[in-house]
Amino acid sequence: xxxxxxxxxxxxxxxxxxxxxxxxxxxxxxxxxxxxxxxxxxxxxxxxxxxxxxxxxxxxxxxxxxxxxxxxxxxxxxxxxxxxxxxxxxxxxxxxxxxxxxxxxxxxxxxxxxxxxxxxxxxxxxxxxxxxxxxxxxxxxxxxxxxxxxxxxxxxxxxxxxxxxxxxxxxxxxxxxxxxxxxxxxxxxxxxxxxxxxxxxxxxxxxxxxxxxxxxxxxxxxxxxxxxxxxxxxxxxxxxxxxxxxxxxxxxxxxxxxxxxxxxxxxxxxxxxxxxxx
Ligand SMILES: [Zn+2]
Numbered sequence: 001x002x003x004x005x006x007x008x009x010x011x012x013x014x015x016x017x018x019x020x021x022x023x024x025x026x027x028x029x030x031x032x033x034x035x036x037x038x039x040x041x042x043x044x045x046x047x048x049x050x051x052x053x054x055x056x057x058x059x060x061x062x063x064x065x066x067x068x069x070x071x072x073x074x075x076x077x078x079x080x081x082x083x084x085x086x087x088x089x090x091x092x093x094x095x096x097x098x099x100x101x102x103x104x105x106x107x108x109x110x111x112x113x114x115x116x117x118x119x120x121x122x123x124x125x126x127x128x129x130x131x132x133x134x135x136x137x138x139x140x141x142x143x144x145x146x147x148x149x150x151x152x153x154x155x156x157x158x159x160x161x162x163x164x165x166x167x168x169x170x171x172x173x174x175x176x177x178x179x180x181x182x183x184x185x186x187x188x189x190x191x192x193x194x195x196x197x198x199x200x201x202x203x204x205x206x207x208x209x210x211x212x213x214x215x216x217x218x219x220x221x222x223x224x225x226x227x228x229x230x231x232x233x234x235x236x237x238x239x240x241x242x243x244x245x246x247x248x249x250x251x252x253x254x255x256x257x258x259x260x261x262x263x264x265x266x267x268x269x270x271x272x273x274x275x276x277x278x
Contacts, residue, residue, distance in 0.1 A: 006020060006021075008055070011207060018054070020074070022074065024169065027041070029059055031131065033061070035064035035132060036055065036059035036131060039066075039069065040161075042077070043074050043109055045111060047078050048078025048080060048082065052082060064085065065085045066079060070146040070149045070163050073105045079119065091122040091123065094118035096146075097116055123150075124140065141190065144183035145178055147179065149164070151163065158197045158199065159198070160199070165186060166202045167205055168202045168207075168212065170205070172216060174256040174259060174260075184221040187217040196209070223248070227240065227244075228264060230271070237258060237261045
C-alpha cells in the first residue's frame, strides 16, 4: 500500500514494515484480530500523523498504540501524533527529550521542540500487549545502542523488531550515547529467543535471519574487546586505529574510538606507558 512517505511491505501474516526518510528507518506494524501496534514513528510529528493514517488503513483494525524503540530522532520524533493512544517507550525517553541536541535536530527537521512528546506509558523492563489472537512483548534487555533500547517480539510469527541494536544496511551506529560494553549482553537477550525460522527486523536495512545477528553481536563485542586490549597495552587513542585489528572499516572505527576510550576511561581504564624493565 502506498502513502506519501513510502509503502507498507508485508513481512509475515499481519506484519508489515515501511521505510521512511530521512535515514531510511524501518517502521513496523503488527495487527491482531482486534487491534494493531506501530513500532517506531518517523522523524517529525507531521510525518507521524501521515504514518498513523496509512498504518490504520493498512492494518484494517484500530491502532491500539505505538512503541518507540529508542530515543533517536528517526524513530522517536513522530510520537506526538499518537499521544491520544497509549504510547510505549523506555522510561529514559522523557529525559532524552531534554538533551542539547533535541532543539537543534527539531530546527533542522522543521518543527518546534515543544511539539515533541515523550511516551505516555513509559516502561522499565517489559510489557505485553494483546492485539486479539496475537500478543506482542516489548522488552528492555539493557543498554546498548542507547540507554533505553526496546525490542518488540511477535512470538506467534517469530518476528523480532530490534531497533538499532542491530542494523543491516551499515555497521551498528556506535554513537556517543551507546553503551559499548553492555551492548553484547543486550543482544544476548535477543539471541536467546531466535531459531532458524526467526525474522529479525533491524532499525535500518533489510530483515535478516539469526546468522547476521550472531555475527554482529561478535563484531560489537570484538570492538570493545580490542579497545580494552589496546588500552591495556598502553596504546594511546591517536595510535589505536593503526595498532588494532578491527571488524569494521576505518571510518567506522575512527568514529567509535574516542567514544570507546572515553567509556573505558570512566571505568578507570586508561593507557599507561609501559616501562622497559632492565
Ligand atoms: Zn538509533
